[in-house]
Structures are given as structure tokens and as C-alpha cells.
Amino acid sequence: MAVVRRDKNLKWFGPGMRKLYLIILVGLIASANNGYDGSMLNAVNAFPEYLSFFKIETTGASAANINTSYNIGGFIGGAIAGPLADVRGRRFGMFAGCVIIIIGCFVQGSSSGVTQLIVGRFIVGLGVPVTVTSAPVWIAELSPVDLRGHLVGFYNTFWFVGSTLAAAVALSVSHYDGDLKWRYPLYLQSIPSAVIAIFIFFLPESPRWLISKGRDDEALKILATYHGDGDQEAESVQSQYKEITTTLALEKKVSNIGSYLTGYLDLVNNRAALQRLMICFMIPLFAGNQIISYYITPMLTKANINTPTIILALDLVLNILSWLGAVFGAFFLIERLGRRPMFLLGNTFTIVGMAWIGICTSQALDTSNTSATYAAVVGIYLTNVFYAACWTPLQALYPTEIWPFTERARAVGVTQIFFGVSGYVWSWANALGLGNMGWGYYFVIVAVNAVWLVLMFFFFPETKGRTLEELHVIFSSPNPVKKAKEPIVFNADGSIAVDTKESA
Numbered sequence: 001m002a003v004v005r006r007d008k009n010l011k012w013f014g015p016g017m018r019k020l021y022l023i024i025l026v027g028l029i030a031s032a033n034n035g036y037d038g039s040m041l042n043a044v045n046a047f048p049e050y051l052s053f054f055k056i057e058t059t060g061a062s063a064a065n066i067n068t069s070y071n072i073g074g075f076i077g078g079a080i081a082g083p084l085a086d087v088r089g090r091r092f093g094m095f096a097g098c099v100i101i102i103i104g105c106f107v108q109g110s111s112s113g114v115t116q117l118i119v120g121r122f123i124v125g126l127g128v129p130v131t132v133t134s135a136p137v138w139i140a141e142l143s144p145v146d147l148r149g150h151l152v153g154f155y156n157t158f159w160f161v162g163s164t165l166a167a168a169v170a171l172s173v174s175h176y177d178g179d180l181k182w183r184y185p186l187y188l189q190s191i192p193s194a195v196i197a198i199f200i201f202f203l204p205e206s207p208r209w210l211i212s213k214g215r216d217d218e219a220l221k222i223l224a225t226y227h228g229d230g231d232q233e234a235e236s237v238q239s240q241y242k243e244i245t246t247t248l249a250l251e252k253k254v255s256n257i258g259s260y261l262t263g264y265l266d267l268v269n270n271r272a273a274l275q276r277l278m279i280c281f282m283i284p285l286f287a288g289n290q291i292i293s294y295y296i297t298p299m300l301t302k303a304n305i306n307t308p309t310i311i312l313a314l315d316l317v318l319n320i321l322s323w324l325g326a327v328f329g330a331f332f333l334i335e336r337l338g339r340r341p342m343f344l345l346g347n348t349f350t351i352v353g354m355a356w357i358g359i360c361t362s363q364a365l366d367t368s369n370t371s372a373t374y375a376a377v378v379g380i381y382l383t384n385v386f387y388a389a390c391w392t393p394l395q396a397l398y399p400t401e402i403w404p405f406t407e408r409a410r411a412v413g414v415t416q417i418f419f420g421v422s423g424y425v426w427s428w429a430n431a432l433g434l435g436n437m438g439w440g441y442y443f444v445i446v447a448v449n450a451v452w453l454v455l456m457f458f459f460f461p462e463t464k465g466r467t468l469e470e471l472h473v474i475f476s477s478p479n480p481v482k483k484a485k486e487p488i489v490f491n492a493d494g495s496i497a498v499d500t501k502e503s504a
Contacts, residue, residue: 020142020226023203024151026196028158030094030135031396033101033192034128035162040185041067042315043170045297046308050182054114062114067427069118073125074420081133082413090141090206090409093134098193098200100127105190109183124189129416131196136396137412141206141405144227144236145467149339152400153330153393160323160388162192167316174309208244208405216245243467248405266407267414272475273407275459280399280415282459284422286347286391286452291430291445292318292384298434299357303364303376318381322388329389338464339394340456340484346390347453351446353383358442401463404472 044050045063056062077097085093101124108120136155143151169185176184204226207219220232220241228234267277292299296318300311333342356379363372403411433441461484463471477483 014229016226016229023226024139024142024155026199026203027094027135027139028155028161029192029196030097030131031155031158032162032165033098033189033196034132035159035164036166036189036192037070037124037128037162038159039163039166039315039319040170040189042296043167043312044182044185046170046311046315047174047182048308049178053179053182054111054117056114061431064428064431066114066118066121067431068424069121070125070128071420071423071427073122073127074129074423075417077126077129078133078413078415078417078420080413081130081416082410084130085134085137085409085413086209089209090134090138091200091203093409094131094138095197095200097127097129097131097134098197100124100130101193102190102197103127105187105193109187111186120186125420127193129413129420131193132396133409133413133416136400137409138206140397140400141208142204142222142226144240145465148401149334149393149397149464150331152397153334154327156392156394156396157323157326157330157388159392160319160326164316164319164323167312167319171309171312171316174312207241208248211244212248212405219244244405247472264410264414267411271478272480275480276402276411276475277414279402279460280411281418282452282455283395283399284415284419285425286449290423290426291434292380296380299361299380300377303361303373305373305377314377318384321381322384322392325385325389326392330393333389334393334397335464338462339398340460340462340481342390342394343398343456343460344453346387346394347449347456349386349390350383351449351453353379353386354442354445354449357383358439358446361439361442398460398463401466402471402475 051057054062056066077100081093081097084096088096104120104123104125104127106120107123108117111117111120136152139155140148140152166185166189169188173181173184204222205218207222210216210219210222220237223237223241224230224232224234227240228237231237267273296315297311300306300314305311305314329342337345357376360372360376360379363369364376399412399415400408429444430441433444437444458481461474461480463474463484466474466484474480474483
């Protein structure tokens with residue numbers, strides 16, 4: 001037996017890969033759409049016209065009701081996203097989600113009262129997880145192993161592209177009078193979804209999904225076109241094709257894939273699956289930058305920054321710097337440091353940053369202490385940028401790559417449900433915590449993140465440089481964190497030379 005590098009002869013900048021990069025760009029827009037939504041509410045919260053029209057405040061129950069309606073829609077969207085992507089394909093999942101988002105954007109943009117706004121937010125929340133469940137899975141399954149970390153990690157950096165766009169739109173309309181000031185940002189959220197919906201069916205489907213449906217010839221042609229510059233006999237193409245077909249055949253033998261209702265039992269039916277599911281629960285519930293993403297306006301207000309245009313400008317700069325940090329993480333850290341160190345470092349930075357913001361904000365209550373105000377802003381910036389560099393590339397990548405194919409779409413869909421739960425919990429906690437506890441609330445976040453840091457150390461294995469099929473072996477071992485440090489042996493044809501059946 002010998003160790004075989006499946007992408008040994010892959011040309012990273014060959015004709016096929018250059019086409020693949022352009023194709024994946026459409027998938028990246030799904031993440032940008034999600035980011036636009038996150039920053040858009042932040043931005044319109046800075047408009048007195050928006051607050052007075054709906055008779056709401058930036059914190060408290062009124063703000064939480066609007067934010068959590070999006071998350072409630074996400075519960076339902078996450079539940080249907082996995083089966084939809086498995087039955088109809090990854091491309092159809094993105095298309096369906098985008099159509100739902102477009103409908104929601106026009107409902108929220110034309111709102112005549114809080115009830116319609118909440119319904120619009122619910123519809124958008126329903127569509128987003130359907131889209132962002134399929135998009136990273138599609139990218140991961142199209143990508144060669146050596147580039148999967150970069151490409152899927154880069155996918156999530158586009159969250160900040162969307163959030164930057166939303167902040168820029170809000171700043172550009174801040175001089176408008178009346179309702180158009182806040183309606184334009186709500187309507188414009190439909191544009192990224194329209195781009196995806198128009199172009200997605202002109203692009204290739206996931207080879208792994210095609211093989212799972214018995215369309216092997218189509219899958220082999222796609223692998224050859226983009227990984228082998230048209231050569232179906234290329235070593236990188238043949239080894240990937242054999243590994244995928246062998247692994248899918250094995251997984252179908254032990255999976256409940258035949259029934260999509262009972263198929264969800266595969267996510268909890270053994271120790272390996274439970275550990276994966278726990279990871280997918282922990283990532284969304286991490287108290288990272290959600291408070292900054294959705295509540296930067298009250299955060300800055302409590303640090304004695306009250307001018308709407310200054311708040312919008314600070315938000316715009318923050319999103320640009322955060323995107324640069326996320327890109328740095330996706331291209332320079334993710335395959336050098338690895339996934340596990342990035343999780344641990346990102347958590348540590350967030351703990352220190354939130355403590356810093358809390359201390360500085362407590363001192364900024366004295367309106368004459370401008371140094372504390374400036375220090376609080378610096379703390380917000382550094383915390384979000386470090387979080388973006390370490391965590392943003394991993395949020396889509398890690399849940400996607402740790403699951404076998406037959407559970408992958410459903411598991412990512414469940415992860416989106418967890419993101420919805422997380423958004424719901426933290427929207428209420430952040431709104432009420434900031435409103436009632438002020439600067440002391442930041443130390444609640446510090447305590448929660450400290451617990452998460454310990455759990456991540458013991459349960460998050462390294463996945464850098466592994467194929468999606470190798471990771472099946474790692475999680476099937478009694479101690480995945482330890483197993484991830486050991487080499488996995490392959491046969492000469494590239495197939496895994498160990499029993500990949502998960503231990504019960």
C-alpha cells in the first residue's frame with residue numbers, strides 16, 4: 001500500500017481551474033447576500049426616520065422581535081434545505097432559496113407597518129438557509145482537495161462583501177428625506193439573489209451529487225473539464241472519481257438515505273455522528289461577532305457616539321477591514337495554521353476583545369472621557385477583524401467537510417437551523433442585555449466564550465489537507481482529535497485502505 005496524493009498533477013491556474021474559479025464566484029454571492037442582511041438592519045437602525053416610522057427602538061423587545069422573525073424563518077428553511085438539495089440538486093437549492101429571498105425583500109421593502117416588516121423578515125429568513133445550505137456544499141464538492149479549504153473559506157468571507165455593500169448603500173442614501181432612506185436598502189437586498197437565480201442553471205452540478213444519482217458519466221466529465229483540463233484519464237481526475245464512487249457506495253450501505261425523514265437519524269445514530277452534530281451546534285452558538293453585526297449602533301451609542309452619519313461611516317470601515325481580515329484568514333491562515341488552531345485563536349481573541357470593549361465602554365459613560373470612547377471603537381474594530389480572520393472562513397467550511405456525502409446536505413441544513421436558533425437566542429440576549437446591563441453584558445459574553453474554548457479544545461479535530469472521504473475515517477475513530485494527527489494510508493489506486501464504516 002502507498003500514500004497517493006489525489007491532486008498531484010492538478011494545475012491550479014490551468015484553463016479548467018480558471019473556469020472553475022469564475023463558476024464558484026456565483027456561489028460566493030450567496031454568502032454576500034447573507035452578509036448584506038446582517039449589516040442592513042444595523043444601518044437602517046441608525047436612521048431616525050426608520051425608527052419613528054415603525055415606532056421602535058434600537059434595543060429592547062421591539063428590536064428583538066424584528067430580528068428574531070428572520071431567525072424563526074430560518075428554523076423552517078434549515079429543515080427543508082437539506083432534503084431539497086439532496087433530491088433536486090445543489091443548484092436547485094440555491095435557486096429556490098433565492099426566489100424566496102426576492103419575495104421577502106419586496107414584502108419588507110414595501111412595509112406599511114411593523115407586522116408587514118416582520119413578515120418580510122420571516123420570508124427572507126426562510127430563503128437564506130435554503131440558499132446557504134446548498135452553496136458551500138456545492139463549492140466543496142466541485143473543489144479539488146488542495147483548494148477546498150481556500151475556496152470554501154473564501155466563500156464565507158463574502159459575508160463581509162455583502163455587509164460592506166449594505167453599509168455603503170445606507171451611507172449613500174443617508175442624506176435622503178422620508179421613507180426612501182430606509183426602503184432602498186431593504187429592496188436592494190434582492191439583487192444578489194436575482195444574479196444567482198439567473199445564472200445558476202448554466203453552471204455545473206456537484207459531481208458527488210451526480211454520482212449519487214447514477215449519473216457517473218456526467219460527473220466524470222465535470223471532473224475532467226475543471227480538474228484535468230478535459231483529460232478524463234488524468235491521475236487527479238481518476239483518483240478523485242474512484243474515491244468518490246467507492247466511498248458513496250459504502251456510505252449508502254450504512255445510511256438511511258432511502259427515507260429523508262428517517263435519514264435524519266444518521267445524524268445521531270452513533271458516537272461519530274453525535275460528535276459531528278455537537279460541533280455543528282457549537283459553531284453557530286459561539287458568541288463571536290453577532291453583537292457587533294446586528295447591534296453596532298447601540299454599541300456605539302453607549303460609547304457616546306450618536307451622530308448617524310458617523311455611525312454609518314464607522315460601520316462601513318469596519319466591514320471593509322473585516323473583509324480584508326477574512327480574506328487573509330482564508331488564503332494565508334486556513335491551510336497554514338489549520339482549522340483547529342484558527343478556532344482556538346479566534347475564540348481567545350474574542351474573549352480578550354469583549355473584555356476590552358466592556359472596560360472601555362464603562363469608562364466612556366463619562367462624556368468627557370473621549371479616550372475611553374476611542375479605545376472602545378478600537379476594541380470593536382480589532383475584535384471583529386480578528387474574529388473575521390480566524391472564524392469567518394471556517395463557519396461554512398468546517399460543517400461542510402466533516403460529514404460524509406449521504407448526510408452532508410441534511411447536516412448543513414441542520415446547522416442552518418442551529419444558526420437560526422443562535423440568532424434567535426442572541427438577538428434577544430444582545431438586545432435585552434445591552435439595554436438592561438449596559439457594559440456589564442460584555443462580560444457575560446466573555447464567560448460563555450471561555451466555556452466554548454474548553455469544549456473546542458477537546459472536540460474539534462484538525463481537518464486540513466484531508467479529502468471529504470478521509471474525514472469520514474477520522475470521525476469514525478474513537479478519538480477524532482488524536483486520529484487527525486495520524487496519516488491515513490491509501491491503496492495504489494487512491495482508495496482508502498482502511499475500513500471506513502463508522503463505529504457504533
